[in-house]
Amino acid sequence: MLTERQRMILNAIVDDYIRSAEPVGSRSISKHGGIGFSPATIRNEMADLEELGFLEQPHTSAGRIPSTQGYRYYVDHLVKVSQLGEEELARVRSHFAMRMNQMEQIIQHAAMILSNITNYTSIVLGPEMFSNSLKVFQLVPLNDRAAVAIVVTNTGHVENRTISIPPDFDVTELEKVVGILNAKLAGVPLHRLQAKLYSEVGEELGRHVEHYESIMDSLAKALETDQEHRVFLSGASNMLTQPEFKDVDKVKMILDWLDETPTLMKAFASASAGIQVRIGTENDDDAIRSCSLITASYSVDGKSLGTIGLLGPTRMDYGKVISLLDVLSKDIALGLARWYK
Template sequence: MQMDDRKLKILQAVIADYISTAQPIGSRTIAKKYKLGISSATIRNEMSDLEEMGYLEQPHTSAGRIPSERGYRLYVDRLMQIRNLSRREQEIIVRELGDRIDEIESIIRKTARILSQLTRYTSLVMNSHISGSRLRHIHFVPIDTNSLVAVIVTDTGIVKNTIIKTADPVSPEYLESLTRAANDKFAGITIGELNRCTESEDYKRLVYRYSLLDTLIPLLAESLNTSRGGDVYADGMSNIFNFPEYSDVNKAKNLLALIEEKEQLMSILNRMGSGKGVMISIGSELDNNCIKDCSLVTATYRAGENEIGRIGIIGPTRMEYDRVVAVLEFITDYLTGMVERQLEE
């Protein structure tokens, strides 16, 4: 069987209609609604072909057709036209996100919120492992005699603090001097290198002078790796009830439970490629039973080479891909721009 232009037009019509109505669509409706200049009978024949080719399916005999996963795949790969965001939408994003680097925590939240508000789907935001980003600054701030907070600023604009208790009392002067020494030594290296540097001669010499360092650095490295390598944040969960596919309580529960399960969510997000631009996974492509009739659209934002984080939208396979892709592209561009402006300074 040959795919031709007319078939594509019909497929597009079915997908467009189904995305907006969630109802199986029949040949007569297409003929009336989409003025393709052919009769319903012809459309019927073409649809039958499209079904045979795997792009459409029937919920049951004598219902209309709905797109199959393969149909959506063809649509997002070849048919879909990415809409531009309206001026108003762009303004909302710029206003809400602001233009200053903030605590990573707060950017994540704002981004998640905007994403879900603009798309009306559930949004996911994750910040990646930061093992590739570089230490710009490290500072040890005394709290009291036996505790201090280590403040770390990376070149990607992330600020992270870790509270550390020490066995022996430390003086503020000691910490000041330690801060200076640590900056001299560590500024510019990556978080990953920080992990490994405890072997080096240089490091050992420094520990000789500042014995505290030997407890601090491993603690820091650990805290940077675990806690920052895994923040996922979701917003707009209640949006899933906008879609009839989740009027079945069990389906809704499954999806929500998965979204609350940060670990799993992360692994799914990480499994998505991290190529340039927006990635789309449809239904079973996600390879997870709980969301086998969901689609996930993600995008990565980065600073230079380094992946900083990923943002995404999860929703029914019948998703407004064109809109979602447009929003994601705009926001990743914006975030990337923000980080880059930060780097230039």
């Protein structure tokens, strides 16, 4: 649909604009774009590209800037994704070289690397635990009124909460309770724990433990793990360095959006496998209509676990970001393999 020359010009404009954040004029394309036509010719093509919807003019007598559609075409057909520099790659590698023994550490670290290298805001969704299953359940009494319940999943994730022990319940019986729960619930997916507790474990408990009814509620609470993704943010203040966001109100909207975990998760929900790019107005949320959101899911054994993403101005360095996300999502998967075996 576009001629070769139009593609070259569009490419040059996007590249230039990504670099400079200023509307691109025909002259600078002619000179530095590596195309070699006169400004006048470029202008004619630019007028055509604008009519086709790929470019916009902030006002007459300013240069052109890419429209959402222009960026879209650029991302789909023109961008060169091999722009990951040597030092950056080394930086990523060196970060992952340190052996981390907490899953959260890896995730959080990844978020930090992302925002540091790109100067955008990184958003990382930790692995969801919906499909994980119970490995071990444990109760540690703190005093005669409270105990810590610990749930270990098959992926080595540990959840803990404090439950209260009813006054009529004998603390020394807890061990029995734990034994029965482990025997009955080991291997059960987290989201089925509570149902199973009532349907199958209650009866068994009744056979061996006095006053077991009084502690059932506490046990149910103990098994109610939040199966949601955890969200890690890094570099939110990077937004302030972007010239398009020198308007405080706009930044405020974006930062508030970032604070709203549920909204954020919804935006990530649509992220299917692989890398996804949502440019400007393609985003459902008004607050980030002037941003691009690029996400990549990481998976172990073909099973998608979570998502990493970058939020920046539409004028993003797509080539670099895409390759970085690609590399990093694979590295995270590698790092997590330890837990997911």
